[in-house]
Amino acid sequence: MIAPPELVSFLRENDNFFIATHISPEPDALGSSLALAMALESLGKKVTVYDRDIVPEFYRFLPKHERFIHSTSRMQTSSCNLILLDCNSPDRAGIEGMGFRSSTVIDHHETEKDFGDIRWIVPNAAATGVLIFYLIRQLGTVITKDIALNLYAAIAIDTGTFRYSNTTAEVLRVAAELIDAGATPSYVSNSLYDTWTEKRFALLIASLNTLEIQNGVAFTHVTQAMYRKTETAPEDTENFANLPRTMKHVRVSAFFRQIGKAYWKASLRSRDTLNVAEIAVSFGGGGHKNAAGYTFKGTLDAAKKSLLKSLRKSF
Amino acid sequence: MIAPPELVSFLRENDNFFIATHISPEPDALGSSLALAMALESLGKKVTVYDRDIVPEFYRFLPKHERFIHSTSRMQTSSCNLILLDCNSPDRAGIEGMGFRSSTVIDHHETEKDFGDIRWIVPNAAATGVLIFYLIRQLGTVITKDIALNLYAAIAIDTGTFRYSNTTAEVLRVAAELIDAGATPSYVSNSLYDTWTEKRFALLIASLNTLEIQNGVAFTHVTQAMYRKTETAPEDTENFANLPRTMKHVRVSAFFRQIGKAYWKASLRSRDTLNVAEIAVSFGGGGHKNAAGYTFKGTLDAAKKSLLKSLRKSF
Numbered sequence: 001m002i003a004p005p006e007l008v009s010f011l012r013e014n015d016n017f018f019i020a021t022h023i024s025p026e027p028d029a030l031g032s033s034l035a036l037a038m039a040l041e042s043l044g045k046k047v048t049v050y051d052r053d054i055v056p057e058f059y060r061f062l063p064k065h066e067r068f069i070h071s072t073s074r075m076q077t078s079s080c081n082l083i084l085l086d087c088n089s090p091d092r093a094g095i096e097g098m099g100f101r102s103s104t105v106i107d108h109h110e111t112e113k114d115f116g117d118i119r120w121i122v123p124n125a126a127a128t129g130v131l132i133f134y135l136i137r138q139l140g141t142v143i144t145k146d147i148a149l150n151l152y153a154a155i156a157i158d159t160g161t162f163r164y165s166n167t168t169a170e171v172l173r174v175a176a177e178l179i180d181a182g183a184t185p186s187y188v189s190n191s192l193y194d195t196w197t198e199k200r201f202a203l204l205i206a207s208l209n210t211l212e213i214q215n216g217v218a219f220t221h222v223t224q225a226m227y228r229k230t231e232t233a234p235e236d237t238e239n240f241a242n243l244p245r246t247m248k249h250v251r252v253s254a255f256f257r258q259i260g261k262a263y264w265k266a267s268l269r270s271r272d273t274l275n276v277a278e279i280a281v282s283f284g285g286g287g288h289k290n291a292a293g294y295t296f297k298g299t300l301d302a303a304k305k306s307l308l309k310s311l312r313k314s315f
Numbered sequence: 316m317i318a319p320p321e322l323v324s325f326l327r328e329n330d331n332f333f334i335a336t337h338i339s340p341e342p343d344a345l346g347s348s349l350a351l352a353m354a355l356e357s358l359g360k361k362v363t364v365y366d367r368d369i370v371p372e373f374y375r376f377l378p379k380h381e382r383f384i385h386s387t388s389r390m391q392t393s394s395c396n397l398i399l400l401d402c403n404s405p406d407r408a409g410i411e412g413m414g415f416r417s418s419t420v421i422d423h424h425e426t427e428k429d430f431g432d433i434r435w436i437v438p439n440a441a442a443t444g445v446l447i448f449y450l451i452r453q454l455g456t457v458i459t460k461d462i463a464l465n466l467y468a469a470i471a472i473d474t475g476t477f478r479y480s481n482t483t484a485e486v487l488r489v490a491a492e493l494i495d496a497g498a499t500p501s502y503v504s505n506s507l508y509d510t511w512t513e514k515r516f517a518l519l520i521a522s523l524n525t526l527e528i529q530n531g532v533a534f535t536h537v538t539q540a541m542y543r544k545t546e547t548a549p550e551d552t553e554n555f556a557n558l559p560r561t562m563k564h565v566r567v568s569a570f571f572r573q574i575g576k577a578y579w580k581a582s583l584r585s586r587d588t589l590n591v592a593e594i595a596v597s598f599g600g601g602g603h604k605n606a607a608g609y610t611f612k613g614t615l616d617a618a619k620k621s622l623l624k625s626l627r628k629s630f
Contacts, residue, residue, distance in 0.1 A: 272501075
């Protein structure tokens with residue numbers, strides 16, 4: 001994989017970068033941003049890393065995560081060169097009102113918006129972290145241990161630690177180079193998977209108790225009352241959609257979390273060739289082929305019915 | 316990694332091989348055996364693959380698994396050259412009474428027994444499948460798609476699909492070559508992890524609803540009434556002890572399944588340095604450092620209390 005030459009030149013020749021990534025950040029967003037920031041700084045550049053949301057507690061094992069800022073109230077962003085990572089439109093990063101000197105987009109999502117002066121969007125890349133790996137190599141800077149660990153975590157999360165269909169020989173070779181550079185696979189997977197709080201685990205059980213299977217779709221949900229009962233928050237539901245997909249006759253796992261009285265955030269997980277990104281787009285959302293999401297205004301029952309109706313064409 | 320030259324020569328110069336692997340076989344045992352058998356056959360050799368136990372249903376996605384024989388009653392093994400895989404003593408394979416022309420051992424377990432004319436035992440290899448990969452390359456035969464898939468599954472299971480501490484850069488590079496040769500990572504992981512029945516999933520939820528955490532020990536259990544309610548059986552509880560260990564403050568996950576009125580089978584999972592094999596041995600059971608088990612006669616309450624008492628010394 002090769003980054004566009006104009007992207008590499010632009011990064012080399014400019015300064016004062018503002019790296020922003022999507023709201024509700026996960027390790028591909030966070031790790032890719034931190035890795036690119038460190039690489040650019042090793043070239044003497046000034047870099048700010050921004051996420052509207054705070055870094056969830058369970059991703060605070062990522063080296064230098066504490067440098068993310070969450071407000072730009074004291075910044076003159078108009079003199080900064082925006083690099084939008086792991087998403088491709090300003091609204092996904094919550095920066096739609098801000099002005100920048102220029103804008104670059106590096107992403108691997110399928111739902112593409114026409115934003116950015118320089119755009120490097122590779123939908124079949126397993127993770128934005130893979131793109132950043134090649135970009136850093138082309139920039140010619142050293143992949144330090146901290147960079148390696150951030151990129152390894154980015155790739156690990158987006159491939160389900162090398163379980164999903166986006167796991168290619170190339171992905172494993174990139175991961176091998178990151179291990180050579182200092183990343184520790186078991187540290188990353190322990191940090192990603194074995195650091196649940198007891199409260200989060202109680203919320204998972206509560207969500208599993210709502211399981212309902214209809215026409216190959218496994219529905220689970222979390223209400224605001226459940227958050228209160230278990231003393232948890234929306235970020236605790238990360239990946240709750242994954243577990244029901246382990247059932248062999250389930251083609252889609254649909255997890256709904258309540259964000260308002262009659263307002264829900266849907267997370268879809270599919271297997272094999274079933275494209276849930278298309279479904280999500282039809283509801284105004286987006287994502288990847290096997291992992292996508294959207295918001296829905298209406299009752300939970302209406303949300304389920306509309307999804308079943310929409311999936312009927314895909315099954 | 317390089318296989319001993321005398322092993323490579325021996326396989327090239329001889330014929331009539333009898334590949335045997337350990338009882339209760341898993342994909343490293345099965346896949347390594349099938350891969351080596353196919354490679355030797357491509358050199359024109361006669362090969363038999365043997366396991367005392369049948370191939371469990373959920374591992375029947377391994378190409379050519381159906382060629383395993385489980386009885387030698389009509390064979391003259393004394394004219395065969397034994398290759399013992401993924402174990403290093405005849406009793407682990409249930410072949411201790413049989414005579415062979417010669418014996419070769421290829422394994423990655425800590426060697427305890429001094430058995431075998433030719434021995435290639437590499438305890439720090441992630442899987443026997445890694446050894447077989449290098450051996451086949453040295454034999455100079457083609458790694459076919461069927462061989463690749465068997466070896467990929469072997470390596471995937473023994474590294475927890477690249478999550479455990481035995482995951483090295485070399486392991487990922489071997490896996491990458493197996494993908495180049497035709498192995499499909501998502502097919503292997505779907506086959507290994509995403510083939511739960513709905514009934515088994517319902518039993519998991521029932522077991523999670525019994526969760527009780529005391530002094531860093533997460534207790535869950537399944538009663539015979541739960542099997543009846545969910546129409547499941549004891550083998551459906553395989554790995555039920557794993558999930559509660561994902562909680563960061565849980566040092567031991569203890570899962571009890573009822574095997575009689577006041578009779579329980581305990582499965583323990585620990586993390587890091589805590590050795591649950593020692594605990595299990597003290598109750599008359601056994602196992603590995605981080606995964607062990609035993610049976611307990613008494614009430615569930617008594618089982619929990621006795622375990623907490625026993626763990627007090629280890630914590």
